[in-house]
Amino acid sequence: MTTPGFWKATVERMIRTFAQALLAVLGADHFGLFDAPWTAAFSTAGMAAFLALVTAVAAAGDEQGPGITEIVKPQPVTEPAPEG
Numbered sequence: 760m761t762t763p764g765f766w767k768a769t770v771e772r773m774i775r776t777f778a779q780a781l782l783a784v785l786g787a788d789h790f791g792l793f794d795a796p797w798t799a800a801f802s803t804a805g806m807a808a809f810l811a812l813v814t815a816v817a818a819a820g821d822e823q824g825p826g827i828t829e830i831v832k833p834q835p836v837t838e839p840a841p842e843g
Contacts, residue, residue: 765819766813769811769816772810773808773811773812776808776811777804777805778804779807781800781803784799784804791825812816
């Protein structure tokens with residue numbers, strides 16, 4: 760949970776979840792663009808994104824990614840080239 764890779768994947772998941780929830784609410788009753796319940800749609804999408812964050816943090820272990828079954832690949836350690 761302390762790696763940049765974890766947070767990058769978590770933010771990506773939050774954005775995807777937000778977009779999916781927003782489209783689901785807006786498309787649920789086939790609203791027109793101007794008749795859509797924008798406040799409710801953004802509220803629902805925001806809550807879904809927040810829950811994606813909470814789920815990622817709750818599922819995080821020492822070496823896991825934001826999902827329960829994901830494992831973050833360790834970055835290869837590069838050693839400096841020998842001089843000469």
